[in-house]
Amino acid sequence: MRRFLFVGPSLPDAREHAGDGIRILPPVKAGDLLALEPGPGDVIGIVDGLFHQVRSVQHKEILYALQCGAAVLGAASMGALRAAELAPFGMRGVGRVYADFASGRLTADDEVAVVHTDREHGYRCLTFPLVSLRYTVERLVELGRMSPREAGELIREMRAVHYMDRTFGRLAGKPLKSAWIDAKKDDAILLIEEMSKEISPERPDVPNTIYLHAWRLGQEISGHPLRVFQLFGRGYEELHARLVEDAIRDECASRCGPEAPAEFPDPVLNHACHEGYLTPGDTTLLPRLRPWLTEAERTGEPPAILLRKAVTRAFRMLPDVTPDAEAARRLRSPQLQARARDVRALATAINLNAESRLPGFSAERVPDERLAQLASELYGVRRDELEIAARMRGIPGADVLLAALRPYYLLAKYNPETVALSLDISGRNP
Ligand SMILES: [Zn+2]
Structure with missing residues (x-):
């Protein structure tokens, strides 16, 4: 235990x-x-x-x-x-x-909430939590050392102050110190x-939702070479789209069967019909699918292709169906794995070097703003299209994409050719 x-x-x-x-x-x-x-x-x-x-x-x-x-x-x-x-x-x-x-x-x-120093500096609190002030004035009122009105006013006043500004200095002159209750410590x-006592756990029955699943998987693969390919693999979008299409076909075969109607020549679109996402001949469809398509795609590609792309991106996998496991399997060749590890090692080395030479720089603290700019250049999409870019690469959202990109920021920005990984997954090329 x-x-x-x-x-x-x-x-x-x-x-x-x-x-x-x-x-x-x-x-x-x-x-x-x-x-x-x-x-x-x-x-x-x-x-x-x-x-x-x-x-x-x-x-x-x-x-x-x-x-x-x-x-x-x-x-x-x-x-x-x-x-x-x-x-x-x-x-x-x-x-x-x-x-x-x-x-x-x-x-x-x-x-x-409090503002505090980090572990190296002993987690010293620079502000007080409102709850401690609350309990302290309650005690003072009980002891008859503060009037209920005065207590109420002090709480109201401090509640109006942002927690980051609730410094002990603001309490100077108040008769609090001797009665202070450190509520969180207690x-x-x-x-x-x-x-330290004997504890018998309760086991709730929690549905294994798609969110938990995607999220757990995200955790499992955060340090996995797959992430490197999702971020930098040339053609990863195509691989991912193919895997999702396979999953859609499998789902259709097991859930709808061979007798299910086939209004489209495309099995992916047919299954979307079976599931009620698509109605043949519905002219409002493409406008509704806009959020799943980039501007460049919308203006340059035929409707049938756009439909299929949007359906594939919007498709929610069942909790036990994941293209990632399959992607990881297909990318398991020793050469590809070694390339991914090289990229990771190089990124780490560059970060350490920058951190030692640039006071205050930390790869962990690259602002989201810069990451979004880099991602937008890397994937050739607008800043407001990063959610789509993430989905196209099998990453569950723009925030996860940016977080995954952070350790590679310096490497990808200044050595883009180093991170451009080619994915030889067909097995046909030498
Ligand atoms: Zn179906």
Whole structure:
């Protein structure tokens, strides 16, 4: 049985509280729970989580951990929020902050948000969480050291301030210090106590939706050579389109059978009819499919081709049908794998070099704006067409595309010929 605790600024000295039985991990972000490969008997505690700078931990991911038989507990901060949202599905909340979110007494995410230094600098809080101020003035009112009116005004005043600006300096002159309640710390300690007890997990039955599936797969392949080919492989769009078409044909064969009507000469379009997406002779169709086609395509290609492209891109795979697994299989030749690894190694080397020479530069912090510009040049589409460009390469969305591109930014921008990978997948060429 393994125990993990995601914690940061709420309890910087968590290690001392947790003892040896609990592995301390930094604040949770999207993907971290899946990376643990949760299993029966595992206990996962969530206190702190990142939410602004990166994608926050996904609800589906927590449900997945529960479904795998792990117990997931939350408290104090991000953990309390998620636990309040997911309590009906078996996530357990601990402590006062959780109870107040669960009862609806607290509603805003920013009650627990703080600005803090990073791990290297001890997770020092530079602002206070509103919830701590709330609990502190409540105590002062109980003790008769603050009037309810004064307390109400102070809360209203601070609630109007953005959480990033809730510095301790703003509280100067108020009689708070001696009564200060560190709400998040108190609850984080409670969570650790709870995690040390015997816990029997509840296993909810969570539908394995297309979103969770696509997302898990995205996690699994984020460090996989397939991503490199999706990003840079010449002709990857064609490969992906072919794989999707195969999947559509398979789905039609198993679901509709050979007797299903065939109004079009194209099996892909026929299956779209069977599924109710297409009606033969419907003239409003192409205008409705606009979002799935680039400007260049719309103005330069015949309607039958456009229809097929749009249907292929809009097609939602069943959770257990994925072109990615097949793509990975077809791209498994040792030469291609080696090329992908070379590109990755080169990108890493260039990033490290730039980071050592340019103070403040970090490949992790290349702005989305620049990535979008690069992607637009790389794929020959407009900035507002990146969603299509991503879909064409089997990547579930523009945000995933940009995130995947980030480590390759310098390499792709300044050495475009290096990343232009040719995909010899036909087996016919030497
Ligand atoms: Zn069909």
